[in-house]
Each structure stands twice: as C-alpha cells, then as structure tokens.
Amino acid sequence: MSDCLFCKMAAGEIKPDIVYEDADVFAFRDINPQAPTHVLVVPKTHIATLNDLQPEQAALIGKLYLAARQIAEQDGIAERGYRTVMNCNREAGQTVFHIHLHVLGGRGMHWPPG
Ligand code: AMP
Ligand code: ZN
Numbered sequence: 001m002s003d004c005l006f007c008k009m010a011a012g013e014i015k016p017d018i019v020y021e022d023a024d025v026f027a028f029r030d031i032n033p034q035a036p037t038h039v040l041v042v043p044k045t046h047i048a049t050l051n052d053l054q055p056e057q058a059a060l061i062g063k064l065y066l067a068a069r070q071i072a073e074q075d076g077i078a079e080r081g082y083r084t085v086m087n088c089n090r091e092a093g094q095t096v097f098h099i100h101l102h103v104l105g106g107r108g109m110h111w112p113p114g
Contacts, residue, residue, distance in 0.1 A: 004046055004096075005096055006042050006098035006100065007017070007046050007098060017026070019047075020074070024043060024044055024045075024060060025041055025043050025080060027039050027041040027042065027067055028042075030102070034044070035071065035104040035109065036076045036105070038102065039103040040100040040102060041064045041100060042064075042100045043063075047060075047099045049088050050086055050088040051089070065084065065101070068101055068103045081109070082104060082105030082109065083102065083103075086099060
C-alpha cells in the first residue's frame with residue numbers, strides 16, 4: 001500500500017514519534033493529541049478497516065492491546081486508567097484507512113460525562 005501513511009511509517013519513509021515497536025506492531029504519538037497521552041498502535045501489515053480483519057489475523061489484535069498496556073505503563077497511566085478506541089469507517093470518524101488503536105489517557109476520559 002504505497003499511498004498509505006501508516007505503511008510509509010512502517011517502512012521507515014516517514015518517522016513519527018515512536019514510543020513502542022516490536023516485530024508486528026509499532027506505536028507513536030498522535031500529531032493532534034486529544035489527551036495528554038494519545039498514542040496510536042498500528043500493525044505493520046496493512047488492514048484498511050476493522051471490516052477487513054480476517055480470522056487468521058486475530059492474534060494481531062491481541063498484540064495491539066498488549067502494546068497498549070505497555071504504553072500505558074510507560075506513560076504512568078495504567079493504574080489511573082485509559083481508553084482504547086478503534087474507529088471503523090466514516091461515521092466513526094476513521095480518517096486513516098490502516099487500522100490503529102487509539103490509547104488515550106492522562107485526563108478524565110469519562111463518556112458520557114458525569
Ligand atoms: P482515525 O480518525 O481514527 O483514523 O485516527 C487517525 C489519527 O491519525 C488522527 O487522530 C490523526 O491526528 C492522526 N494522524 C494523522 N497523521 C498523523 C501523523 N503524520 N503522525 C501522527 N498522527 C497522525
Ligand atoms: Zn497501510
């Protein structure tokens with residue numbers, strides 16, 4: 001996927017602010033953070049949306065969450081709490097069509113508020 005932003009990052013053509021990397025996934029700080037911690041955890045393989053996920057890729061989703069857990073510990077928010085979100089398609093607000101898990105924390109993330 002030569003025109004995919006996150007594939008270009010995975011290939012090292014664009015260098016984001018990496019906070020975690022292993023053989024299968026990498027993670028970096030969101031360029032437009034919505035919370036003090038706002039990290040995107042991304043599989044190195046191209047999967048456009050959650051709708052495109054195949055059964056044989058199930059373990060990869062577990063790896064996204066294990067990375068999210070480690071990032072939360074690194075940023076010191078694991079005990080306070082954090083939110084993980086994956087948007088799928090237009091009405092959810094997906095803008096980059098290579099799946100990614102948002103890790104958000106460092107402030108109250110209650111929804112609905114109250
Ligand atoms: P989504 O709306 O769920 O597709 O999330 C895409 C996210 O990618 C948004 O929160 C953007 O701020 C973020 N983003 C877009 N371009 C970059 C970039 N070059 N570096 C870091 N984050 C980015
Ligand atoms: Zn991609």
